[in-house]
Amino acid sequence: MSAIEPTAAQAIGPAAAATSAPAGPTLCLILGDQLNPLHSWFARPDPQRVHVLLELRQETDYVVHHAQKVIAIFAAMRDFARQLKAAGHRVRHVAIDDASNRQSLTANLDALISHYGASAVEWQQPDEWRLDAQLNDWAARQPIACQAVDSEHFYTARGEAAELFADRKQWLLEHFYRTLRRRHGVLLDADGQPEGGQWNFDADNRKSWPGNPPEPADRRPRHDHSALWRQIEAAGIVTLGQPQAADFRWPLNRAEALQQLDDFIEQALPHFGDYQDALSSKSWRLFHSLLSFALNVKMLNPQEVVQRVEQAWREGRAPLAATEGFIRQILGWREYVRGVYWARMPGYTESNALGHQRPLPxxxxxxxxxxxxxxxxxxxxxxxxxxxxxxxxxxxxxxxxxxxxxxxxxxxxxxxxxxxxxxxxxxxxxxxxxxxxxxxxxxxxxxxxxxxxxxxxxxxxxxxxxxxxxxxxxxxxxxxxxxxxxxxxxxxxxxxxxxxxxxxxxxxxxxxxxxxxxxxxxxxxxxxxxxx
The missing domain is CATH 1.10.579.10 (DNA Cyclobutane Dipyrimidine Photolyase, subunit A, domain 3)
Incomplete structure (x- = not known):
């Protein structure tokens, strides 16, 4: 399934079959990793739809997160809410320190349904099993219509990998990757064969870094999120790592993420393949793209990233081995592990086949x-x-x-x-x-x-x-x-x-x-x- 072809909405709950015109607005839940301004929800403003963004202790506390992770998601959610309002959409953003914040996803939805007299609730399918289960369980008890829609992000549907491997004893990335390359016409020649005569150039991408070529300059944007960090601390959220709030380098929105993508293709992609497996005491990032945050909160779409990287190779701006290696991470591995996750959950996160029990030092x-x-x-x-x-x-x-x-x-x-x-x-x-x-x-x-x-x-x-x-x-x-x-x-x-x-x-x-x-x-x- 193409990432730009949403699945049919999945109706949930006793009121899902209701056909009468809604008496109140529809609440449209946007999770912190669903900050995609190109989603079909936002094609045009609709006064009968209220887009809801919630900053929650439920989400900051289920594990101890890095301070920069909490800052980045909250800051990006706030910027996304601002963008939607500027475009004419109805938005309800509940900040972490809002007095009305119940700090629970479903408790806040209950309160907002009552506040707006909402007749329906929609959400984009969560990528985490715990949130999917929480919303489905909650929806099954609601007297109003509830439905989940596609996030319009991934190349594949949740269960597609399981279907692909249904008749195979062993799940192998290479089979999955080649299937998606063929399906989407990625790095194929006119005869439908892999460019360069082989599917995988991993053997060419294993060099240590001698220090030359030099690491590209870090041209990511700078933000001062000191005020937000004070809010996070005041809310009592426990974090780990250094916040670096006054000089914050992670993208705030799609425009900044696109600029980061351009910088990667121009500066780092030509050398990414050679040194993608290298370790260095002189550099923590080398020629890596640092795009995974923007991709995983959906500021960027994987298809556009793959297309732009492939175009750079076709224009002679990057070698084939580097291009294929990077595309394999996005089109191959990223989609593959998502398929594994949805096929193995629940229970996968409790795996311990080797019986290891030593505490972390x-x-x-x-x-x-x-x-x-x-x-x-x-x-x-x-x-x-x-x-x-x-x-x-x-x-x-x-x-x-x-x-x-x-x-x-x-x-x-x-x-x-x-x-x-x-x-x-x-x-x-x-x-x-x-x-x-x-x-x-x-x-x-x-x-x-x-x-x-x-x-x-x-x-x-x-x-x-x-x-x-x-x-x-x-x-x-x-x-x-x-x-x-x-x-x-x-x-x-x-x-x-x-x-x-x-x-x-x-x-x-x-x-x-x-x-x-x-x-x-x-x-x-x-x-x-x-x-x-």
């Missing part, structure tokens, strides 16, 4: 660890509300999996700390791709490494407290022994995985004494995990 909240790559990734997350995918997967997630950290608090940490994290995209990435907690429903193998990979892709090892080479000893990098100990501990579950045959072949070559030494080193490392 305290330095997940301050970055105070001597492991240089981990310290850099966590501190960047706390400072910027962002880390790129290799920092999330192969640094933080890698350590968490090797150390056997409990995937549920880890999931909540990822969900809270990143500005682009909403459960539909974060849970499959954390529990499936990063932690293998779903037992392989998403990833075909655990994504873990020793220090060798981290050293190959970055420069943190040079200034680290630990030595990247030895597997044992006081200064041995913790990743090394933990890597082999992980596969030793999980041999019953993982030895039969064909993608891990070489790992177990190498493990089997080790002497019993060497394997025992690695297990002893790993145990000592985990015993002092709080002071690593």
């Amino acid at each position: 305290h330095w997940f909240w301050n970055g105070d660890t001597g492991m240089a790559c981990l310290a850099a990734a966590i501190r960047a997350s706390l400072q910027q509300a962002y880390a790129h995918h290799i920092q999330r997967l192969m640094v933080i997630g890698n350590f968490a999996l090797l150390a056997g950290l409990d995937p549920q608090p880890l999931h909540r940490w990822y969900l809270g700390i990143y500005i682009d994290a909403f459960e539909w995209v974060e849970a499959p990435n954390t529990l499936g791709m990063s932690q293998f907690a779903d037992g392989g429903q998403l990833a075909t193998k655990p994504y873990v490494s020793s220090a060798a990979y981290l050293d190959r892709m970055g420069d943190h090892c040079k200034g680290c407290r630990y030595d990247k080479k030895p597997k044992t000893g006081e200064r041995a990098c913790p990743f090394n022994a933990l890597y082999w100990d992980f596969f030793e501990r999980q041999a019953e579950r993982l030895r039969g995985n064909h993608r891990l045959a070489m790992v177990y072949k190498n493990l089997d070559k080790m002497t019993p004494e060497a394997r025992a030494a690695l297990s002893e080193q790993a145990a000592a490392t985990l015993a002092r995990i709080e002071t690593l």
